[in-house]
Amino acid sequence: MYRLVLLIALCAAGAVQAADLTVDPAVFRALDSAQAAQKNADYSAAQRALDSVTGAPGSLEESLLWRSRAYLAWAQGQNAQAIELLDKVVQGGKLDAGLQAEERLNLARLNLIEQRYARVVALLAPQQASAGEEVLQMLVQAHQGLGQPAKALPLAERYVQANPSAADSWLQFLVAMNADLKRYAMAERWQRQLLARQPNEVKGWRQLAALQQLSGQHDKALATLRAAYQKGLRFSEGELDNLVLLAGAADQPWQGAKLLSGMLEQGLLPRTSAREERLGLLWWQARERQQAAQIYRELAARSGSAKHWLQLAQLELEQARWQAGLDALRHAERAGAERSKVRAWRNWAESEMSFQREKRVASAG
CATH class of the missing domain: 1.25.40 (Serine Threonine Protein Phosphatase 5, Tetratricopeptide repeat)
Structure with missing residues (x-):
């Protein structure tokens, strides 16, 4: 849903300068050397520089060294170690407010990569009231990972309502989640918004018809298909057959029979023995x-x-x-x-x- 970016620019000396903090000169030089070596992918040299100094327990120097080691581990794909070290930085609370918030976000990014969804929620939930797109995306994905679509949905809806030009992926997510929760009217609402953006996209019309079919509105589904045909759009026979099968899968044989009957009568699908047999079976299943x-x-x-x-x-x-x-x-x-x-x-x-x-x-x- 989003791109994870490995942020190392504020690492070591840069972080100290940005925060206008006073650090032991030896630690400052070690952090600066480690940052330069890491940018050149010389991870061994970066590790040696960090190992050459120590910070007193509970000190700012200790937090900055943990932080640099965390980014070094992250750069090498050692995510579990990076999480452990960055967690110490966040828990220590020695950085200024801006850097502390950035490290909290990076820690959430790492936990999301490792599918530690509960930790992502714990880190980001306190700021969700004023969260931007990335934080909301991360929270949505974490709640999905925890099997909590009902918690993910309002976050996504809030973002889209506040950002009418939100990417299509947000609307697609809202369609899918509402459909999964059998909130077909809401799913149809968001699908119509997608369709307004891409009125000549056959997939969007088919999806709208499918949602209407799932909600038992075969007449609306048929009208949607007719409207698409009048626009010059064409569906494959397989796509239309699948809409009928969808009704059967949703235990709606009567709706499936009505839809198939309408498509055959209006020439949206050619009559074949197989389709007529399916129609007979649907009527039979519908008693x-x-x-x-x-x-x-x-x-x-x-x-x-x-x-x-x-x-x-x-x-x-x-x-x-x-x-x-x-x-x-x-x-x-x-x-x-x-x-x-x-x-x-x-x-x-x-x-x-x-x-x-x-x-x-x-x-x-």
Whole structure:
């Protein structure tokens, strides 16, 4: 979400000068030498310079030496050691307010690299009320890492509301987090803002339709797809098929059936046997058996498939349409359906028909 920058410019002598502090001359020279060697990637020379002096316990010199050693470790990729040393600097509190805040931020950066998310939050949370973009980004990422999207979300929303020209990545994050929390209306709101920035981006329209589909608004999703087509934008068949599959994955078969039906009727997707079979299955899953049966009846008549006839038979029998179901079973048997399955359904249907007749006779008596 952001770039980590290795900050060493204020290290050693530069830090002392910036803070206008008085330091033991020997320590000052060691810090200056270490900084120069580190800039030239001569880490051994930098280490020797720092090892040549010591600072009294609890002194400013001690904190500055810890600080230089921390940056030296960081430059060499020894992040755990850098965190340990920089933590001593922050806890010691010997630097002036400006440098102390900078070291706190650098310590948070290091902890974020090492995925020590709780420590990042502990370091940065006290300043989040007045935090800028980078600090908010770090807090958002840390809360995500801790599995706390509900805490990350308001921070991101606050930043975007205060910065209307915030990068697209912030809006994309808000869309994703709200969708993950099933706050589809809010996700749609942020997606519309993204779409306003990039109105000719097919991906944005598809994402908007997907969010509307997830919220159960198949009519809005279909209208979104139509609007994109009217703008001259085109989706691949796979993208449109995936929107239908999304409804099934979200346990919304009725919405999926309505969306697929609309896309087929309006020519957004070409009709194929596979899509019609999927439509029939979606209606069936949505317990709209009459509509499902109509689709399978047409499929079976065209394909002559034993599978389609058997599915139609089951649908008819589930609606207590006994004779229609038995007729479909005969077609299935002639088409080569497994005889044991046909026999099982026929025996069940005949048993149910007999039971219903006996009930009618008993009622009439």
